[in-house]
Each structure stands twice: as C-alpha cells, then as structure tokens.
Amino acid sequence: MSIGRRQFLKAAGVTGLLGLVGSPLLKIFAPGELEASSEFREGAALTARRWSLVVDMKGFPTVESYTKCIEACYNAHNIPHMDNEKHEVKWIWPETYEHAFPDNYDVYLSENIESMTFLILCNHCDNPPCVRVCPTKATFKREDGIVAMDYHRCIGCRFCMAACPYGARSFNWRDPRPFIKNLNPLYPTRTKGVVEKCNFCAERLSRGEHPACVEASEGALVFGDLKDKDSNVRNILRTKFAITRKPDRGTLPRVYYIIGGS
Amino acid sequence: MIEKALSGNKFYWAWVCFLLAVIAVGVASYIRQFHYGLGITGMSRDVSWGFYIAQFTFFVGVAASAVMVVMPYYLHNFKRFGRITILGEFLAIPAVVMCMLFIFVDMGQPTRILNVILYYTPNSIMFWDMVALSGYLTINVLVGWTTLSAQQKSVPPPKWVKPLIYLSIPWAFSIHTVTAFLYAGLPARHFWLSAIMAARFLASAFAGGPALLVILCIIIKRITKFDPGEKAVKGLVTIVTYALIVNIFFVGLELFTALYSQVPGHMQTFKYLYFGLGGHGKLIPLMWFSTFLAISAVVLLLVPATRTNQITLLFACASVHISLWFDKGFGFVIGGFVPNPLEKVTEYWPTLNELLVTTGIWSIGLLILTALYKIAISVKVELEA
Ligand code: SF4
Ligand code: SF4
Numbered sequence: 286m287s288i289g290r291r292q293f294l295k296a297a298g299v300t301g302l303l304g305l306v307g308s309p310l311l312k313i314f315a316p317g318e319l320e321a322s323s324e325f326r327e328g329a330a331l332t333a334r335r336w337s338l339v340v341d342m343k344g345f346p347t348v349e350s351y352t353k354c355i356e357a358c359y360n361a362h363n364i365p366h367m368d369n370e371k372h373e374v375k376w377i378w379p380e381t382y383e384h385a386f387p388d389n390y391d392v393y394l395s396e397n398i399e400s401m402t403f404l405i406l407c408n409h410c411d412n413p414p415c416v417r418v419c420p421t422k423a424t425f426k427r428e429d430g431i432v433a434m435d436y437h438r439c440i441g442c443r444f445c446m447a448a449c450p451y452g453a454r455s456f457n458w459r460d461p462r463p464f465i466k467n468l469n470p471l472y473p474t475r476t477k478g479v480v481e482k483c484n485f486c487a488e489r490l491s492r493g494e495h496p497a498c499v500e501a502s503e504g505a506l507v508f509g510d511l512k513d514k515d516s517n518v519r520n521i522l523r524t525k526f527a528i529t530r531k532p533d534r535g536t537l538p539r540v541y542y543i544i545g546g547s
Numbered sequence: 548m549i550e551k552a553l554s555g556n557k558f559y560w561a562w563v564c565f566l567l568a569v570i571a572v573g574v575a576s577y578i579r580q581f582h583y584g585l586g587i588t589g590m591s592r593d594v595s596w597g598f599y600i601a602q603f604t605f606f607v608g609v610a611a612s613a614v615m616v617v618m619p620y621y622l623h624n625f626k627r628f629g630r631i632t633i634l635g636e637f638l639a640i641p642a643v644v645m646c647m648l649f650i651f652v653d654m655g656q657p658t659r660i661l662n663v664i665l666y667y668t669p670n671s672i673m674f675w676d677m678v679a680l681s682g683y684l685t686i687n688v689l690v691g692w693t694t695l696s697a698q699q700k701s702v703p704p705p706k707w708v709k710p711l712i713y714l715s716i717p718w719a720f721s722i723h724t725v726t727a728f729l730y731a732g733l734p735a736r737h738f739w740l741s742a743i744m745a746a747r748f749l750a751s752a753f754a755g756g757p758a759l760l761v762i763l764c765i766i767i768k769r770i771t772k773f774d775p776g777e778k779a780v781k782g783l784v785t786i787v788t789y790a791l792i793v794n795i796f797f798v799g800l801e802l803f804t805a806l807y808s809q810v811p812g813h814m815q816t817f818k819y820l821y822f823g824l825g826g827h828g829k830l831i832p833l834m835w836f837s838t839f840l841a842i843s844a845v846v847l848l849l850v851p852a853t854r855t856n857q858i859t860l861l862f863a864c865a866s867v868h869i870s871l872w873f874d875k876g877f878g879f880v881i882g883g884f885v886p887n888p889l890e891k892v893t894e895y896w897p898t899l900n901e902l903l904v905t906t907g908i909w910s911i912g913l914l915i916l917t918a919l920y921k922i923a924i925s926v927k928v929e930l931e932a
Contacts, residue, residue: 384889384891387890388812422666422668440655441654443653446595448733451888456655459584478655
C-alpha cells in the first residue's frame with residue numbers, strides 16, 4: 286500500500302496544476318515518507334522507466350494459449366465472474382481483430398487475421414485520458430508508466446470509463462466478493478461502486494515477479510522497459526512491425542501487437 | 548419570508564403532500580440502490596452512464612436558462628421581464644439542486660463524495676463542474692432572496708447585489724459550457740467529441756428553460772392572484788422560438804459533418820439513434836418523437852395565430868420542453884456509449900428502481916420550486932394589493 290500511496294503522491298506532483306504547489310508541500314509535510322518508500326523499492330522489486338507489453342500473436346495459436354493468461358490474471362487479482370454480462374469485470378480478455386482494431390478493419394482481410402484472437406487489456410497509455418478526467422486522482426500514472434488505481438479513493442463516478450477509448454475499465458455494479466472463485470490473499474478484493482482495470486501487476490513487480498499473464502504466456506507476452514534501448518521489448522519493436530490500438534486518439538498506448546511476418 | 552411557504556389552501560397542501568409521498572418512495576428506492584449497488588439500474592459496463600447523468604445534463608440547462616430573463620432585464624433594461632426575473636432565479640435554484648442530487652445518486656461510492664474536494668484535481672472537468680454549480684446555486688440564492696426581501700420592504704436592494712447579478716450572467720453560460728466540456732473533451736466517444744457541443748447545449752437550454760417558464764407563468768396566472776404579464780410571456784416566447792431554431796440548426800450542422808464526411812465513428816451513433824445499429828434500436832421511437840415535437844413546436848411558435856392562442860402556445864412550449872428532454876435528457880448521453888469502443892452494441896433502458904429514484908429527485912425539485920414560487924408570489928401579491 287505504501288508504494289501505491291507514494292507513487293500516487295508523486296503522480297500528483299507531475300499532474301496538472303496541483304502539482305505546482307503539491308510537491309513542495311509534500312516535502313514539507315511528509316519528507317520522510319519519500320525516502321522510506323524509495324528504499325523499499327530497491328529491494329527485490331522489478332523496476333523500469335517505462336513498462337510496456339508486446340503481444341506476439343504467433344504465440345497464441347490455440348484457445349488454451351490465451352485462456353491460461355486470462356486465468357492467471359483472474360486468479361492473481363480476485364476478479365469476479367459476474368453472472369450478468371452487463372456487470373462483467375474484465376482486465377484482460379479475448380477479442381477478434383474487428384473489435385480490437387475497429388478502425389483498421391476491412392472485410393477483405395486475410396483469413397489468418399480473421400481467425401486470430403487478440404488479448405486486450407489496459408494499454409497503460411502514456412497520455413491517458415482516464416487519468417486526465419478522474420476528479421480524485423484515484424486513477425493516476427506512476428513514474429514507471431503504469432496507470433494505477435486507488436480503490437479506496439475512487440468515488441465511482443465512472444468518468445474514466447467514458448474517457449477510455451479502449452473499453453479497458455470495469456465498474457463493480459454490485460458486491461463482487463460472492464463471485465470470486467479462488468481468493469488470492471495477496472491482492473485486495475474490491476467493494477461495490479468502484480472502478481478497476483489491469484494494473485500491469487504492480488503488486489507482483491514490487492515482489493520481483495513478472496506480471497501473471499506474462500508468466501503464463503510462455504514467451505508470447507513480452508514485458509519490459511520501453512525507455513531502455515537494449516531491453517527485450519525494444520529489441521522486438523526494432524525488428525518487427527507492431528501496431529497499437531487506436532493510435533489516432535493521441536493516448537500513446539504502450540501495449541504493442543505483432544501480427545505477422547518476421 | 549419563509550413563513551409564506553408554510554401557509555396555503557387545501558390544494559397547496561395536497562400538492563405538497565403528494566410531492567412528499569413521491570419523495571419518500573424515491574428515498575426508499577435510493578436506499579435499495581445504496582445497498583445493492585448501481586447494478587440495480589439499467590446501466591452496464593458498456594453504457595456506464597444512464598438516466599441520472601442525462602437528467603443532470605438536462606437540468607443544468609434549465610438552471611442556466613435563468614440568464615435569459617436576468618440578462619435582458621439588467622443588461623438591456625428590458626422592463627417587461629421585471630416581473631419575472633425572480634421566477635427565473637427561483638427556477639434555477641431547484642434545477643441546480645436536482646443536478647447535484649442526480650450526480651450524487653449516480654456515484655458508486657457516495658460516502659466518499661468529499662474526495663472531490665479533499666483531493667481536488669483541476670485537470671478534471673468534474674472539478675470545475677462542481678465549482679460552477681455550487682457557485683451558481685449560491686449566487687442565485689443570494690440574489691433572489693435579497694432582491695425579494697428588499698422588494699417586500701419597498702427599499703432598493705443592497706449595493707453588493709448588483710455585481711453579483713452581473714456575475715450571474717457569465718456564470719450561467721459557464722455552467723452549461725463546463726457541462727458540455729465533460730463530454731466534448733473525451734477522445735473515446737466520437738458522438739460527443741464535437742466543438743459545437745457547448746453552443747448546442749446553450750441553445751437547447753435557452754429554448755427548453757424559457758419554455759418551461761412560459762408554462763409556469765401561464766399556470767401561475769391561472770391559480771394565483773399574480774399575473775406575470777402578457778408582455779413578459781411574449782418576450783419569453785420570442786427567446787424560445789429563436790433558441791429552438793438555433794438548436795435545430797446546430798443539430799443540422801452535426802448531421803451534415805457526420806453524414807457527408809461518412810467517417811464511421813461520427814455516423815454510428817446517429818445511425819443508432821435514428822435508424823438502429825446492428826438490429827438494435829430501442830431509442831428510435833423516442834428520437835423521432837423528439838424530432839416531430841421540435842418541428843411542430845417551431846411551426847406553432849412561428850405562426851402568429853398559434854403563437855398568441857394560449858392553448859396552442861402551451862402545447863408548443865410543452866413540445867419544446869419534452870422534445871429537448873428526450874434529446875438531451877436521454878438520447879445524448881446514452882447515444883454517446885453506443886456503439887462501445889470495441890464497436891459492439893449494448894443497449895440501455897432504465898429500470899423501475901432507477902425511475903423511482905429519478906421521480907423522487909424531480910419531486911424534490913418541484914417541492915423547492917413550489918415553496919420558492921409561493922414565497923415570491925405572496926410577496927408580489929401583497930405589494931400589489
Ligand atoms: S487503456 Fe484506457 S484505462 Fe488504460 S490507460 Fe489507456 S485510457 Fe486509461
Ligand atoms: S470512477 Fe473512480 S477512478 Fe474513475 S474517474 Fe471516478 S473517481 Fe476516478
């Protein structure tokens with residue numbers, strides 16, 4: 286929790302007008318807190334200047350290949366299986382090309398692409414509209430690029446859901462707890478009335494673990510530092526043609542898809 | 548002055564009791580929603596705002612429309628509105644209260660509402676909307692109340708009121724502009740992503756609000772001893788007519804851009820609203836009904852014979868108000884979510900519980916309006932007696 290709070294306060298420092306007065310104030314009122322949390326981060330935690338994810342579609346030939354990623358996420362984050370489709374909570378889920386990339390769709394696309402199933406999730410945008418609109422900073426961007434949420438601060442106004450161009454956010458229309466299949470004590474459950482979404486497994490990174498989906502994907506999902514020019518993700522992006530979802534919205538999505546070719 | 552709202556005839560009390568009963572049902576329904584969660588409404592992951600936010604948007608317009616009587620009177624010395632400025636200001640008060648209540652009942656975690664102030668975030672338009680609405684409420688309460696008490700005592704209103712009145716004019720424009728900005732700045736929703744949104748909001752507000760005021764004036768003349776004056780009503784009707792025409796013109800501009808450019812994102816919602824999309828079209832009848840009402844209202848308001856006849860005038864003004872209510876208080880907000888960002892269609896329809904909460908809030912608005920109008924009219928009647 287302390288890391289989330291620290292990151293949030295830092296986010297406050299760079300976001301908007303408040304930041305101008307926020308960070309000096311912070312130094313006056315909570316000088317020790319910053320120090321303490323920095324030490325915490327240097328332990329086993331995985332860190333980056335800009336986390337990003339590459340989805341290599343070659344690695345998802347079967348239904349099983351992507352379901353295990355989804356299940357890993359559901360189990361790691363206590364995501365409820367709601368019985369009513371309208372109340373669904375989804376962090377990472379499968380879509381066809383037509384729906385994942387609606388702006389690039391054409392009826393004469395290759396059969397190969399038509400048959401593919403794309404895993405979609407929050408893009409952890411570099412310029413995230415969800416952060417821009419949130420009236421409480423319950424949604425905030427961390428220094429490492431992860432767009433995170435404070436479930437205890439969210440007032441459930443759902444402005445962020447209207448603002449996200451990717452449908453990446455879910456709202457708890459009712460108490461989700463009875464719908465959780467395997468409770469993971471390492472991650473909090475949510476209450477009714479708050480929004481949630483993929484957090485790039487921030488809690489696992491802080492324990493030195495890779496995101497749950499990445500771990501389950503057996504190499505099909507590659508997670509790394511976009512700002513490190515020698516990182517795994519940069520090496521892939523340098524040599525393979527990758528696309529992002531709806532780049533025209535100016536959100537700078539940081540989840541890349543490699544669809545074909547070499 | 549407040550005691551004037553506490554005395555009245557049988558009908559007055561029957562009306563108040565009726566409103567209280569509807570409010571009680573609304574409160575009970577809200578408690579139900581509070582315990583179950585917003586899943587008790589028709590909203591969904593795809594259509595994540597519904598009736599509540601749509602009503603909020605509509606009533607911001609009603610609140611802003613007070614400026615249409617305040618501005619001509621104070622800025623242009625349009626004397627005929629002298630008798631009804633207080634009615635405009637006192638209409639704005641319940642309208643803003645309703646807006647706030649609609650936001651409140653829409654929140655997933657209402658007990659955390661103070662987070663908006665504790666962690667104030669100026670880059671969120673929601674923050675500015677809160678500032679604009681609470682400021683506007685304060686201004687109208689102060690101005691309305693002090694000018695009326697001054698009138699009652701037959702003294703000129705205190706000096707500090709004048710600047711507040713002038714401030715209320717740009718402020719009224721700002722509340723609806725900021726409300727439009729809630730929508731018009733979102734890269735996710737093509738339908739709302741339109742520079743004309745604020746202008747269109749204002750035009751529809753200046754048609755719908757004064758239309759309601761005309762209806763109220765006619766009712767007041769009927770059931771009380773106060774006559775708002777034919778000339779004042781005429782002035783209002785002119786405003787309604789032109790604002791309505793401007794609004795229709797703005798909608799036409801939107802349609803042209805969407806349909807002629809053929810950019811799918813811009814067209815899809817219009818298709819959904821008026822013709823249906825992928826076999827889904829729950830809102831089609833409402834949208835056409837709204838269009839029909841708007842056009843017939845224009846005709847009734849432009850033809851001198853129907854404009855001057857009280858029955859047809861009443862009919863025209865009701866048409867304006869209802870038409871805009873369907874358009875803004877329903878289609879506009881729901882339409883923005885259809886299709887969803889993945890270009891799938893999920894439809895929305897309010898549930899009974901949602902409607903009961905809504906009627907509860909309307910009744911709170913009506914109750915405040917009734918009390919305020921009762922006070923204002925009693926004062927005016929006493930002065931004239
Ligand atoms: S994908 Fe949506 S929720 Fe995720 S950062 Fe971007 S705008 Fe926000
Ligand atoms: S629902 Fe929560 S996270 Fe989303 S904008 Fe509102 S307060 Fe922020």
